[in-house]
């Protein structure tokens with residue numbers, strides 16, 4: 555199972571994935587022969603140097619007044635970001651379906667294979683850069699300035715009955731996509747670079763996709779996109795840290811929740827509650843999928859003194875913030891929310907700018923956590 559690979563191991567070898575996980579740098583002299591290398595091993599010296607860099611850039615913290623401003627006005631900073639970049643910033647990511655086949659489970663595998671073959675010719679090898687907001691994000695927005703192994707838990711009878719009654723009440727309500735049979739929610743969807751590929755690729759007539767972001771500018775861009783189809787999709791403004799506001803779907807109604815480079819954008823002390831609330835929305839057997847920044851990613855090492863908010867949490871020049879996770883931290887967040895690990899891997903990639911002869915070490919973490927079939931936290 556992919557999830558049981560230790561940190562740094564070539565997890566992708568266990569997958570069918572070929573596009574991104576198969577180019578290994580065995581001869582350092584060939585580093586500039588390709589745009590990217592997979593599963594790069596870090597030497598002890600490299601890891602120690604990264605740690606030193608982080609210590610240096612974390613010494614001086616942003617003052618309290620500014621920290622409060624970044625928190626209160628977080629959505630405004632992202633609105634400004636999207637006003638400048640509209641939908642030209644984060645690229646569409648069709649790699650999603652090799653990494654997260656759960657997003658289109660009923661797709662005929664051959665159809666997907668054909669799809670990738672067709673699209674491969676259009677996509678040069680630098681497509682690897684799309685694995686994260688990546689190259690551009692790491693420049694701190696300079697341009698602007700498996701099969702699941704479900705475990706059954708037994709609930710006390712009384713709790714079980716109460717749960718069933720509340721489920722019935724919820725089911726009675728009409729909500730967008732209430733008649734759907736497969737529901738996906740993307741949180742922090744930005745301008746829809748994940749949502750639109752899902753709608754294009756997953757032709758299941760029972761599919762309904764929800765997507766939210768606290769940037770009203772981003773949501774407007776989703777809603778006005780010519781591919782936005784309200785009969786298959788519902789985009790709404792929502793702050794995942796807002797404890798007062800509920801999501802427009804009942805508890806236990808979602809099959810998949812996907813978080814792509816969004817958890818890292820929120821203040822660390824609000825992460826657990828945000829994940830707990832999302833976890834309640836999952837059906838038993840439902841999955842939470844995440845891809846986000848890993849500790850010592852190049853983007854973290856590039857921060858200058860004075861941009862650190864708290865440990866491993868930074869503010870970019872445009873006021874947007876970013877946290878760099880370890881696998882263990884993410885495991886704690888998800889398991890505390892009552893979910894079980896299916897996958898938690900680190901993707902270390904060496905990206906190369908051949909023109910400028912630059913090497914960039916990227917670190918991303920990818921997780922899949924599943925809600926047990928009977929959960930005491932639902």
Ligand SMILES: C[S@@+](CC[C@H](N)C(=O)[O-])C[C@H]1O[C@@H](n2cnc3c(N)ncnc32)[C@H](O)[C@@H]1O
Pocket residue numbers: 628632644687741742743744745747748766767768769772792793794795813814815816819820
């Ligand atoms: C790095 S971008 C990623 C966007 C999108 N997931 C993608 O991969 O293209 C982070 C996104 O998270 C959104 N975001 C940040 N904090 C949020 C919050 N508290 N609630 C909802 N969305 C948030 C931002 O507006 C932004 O669209």
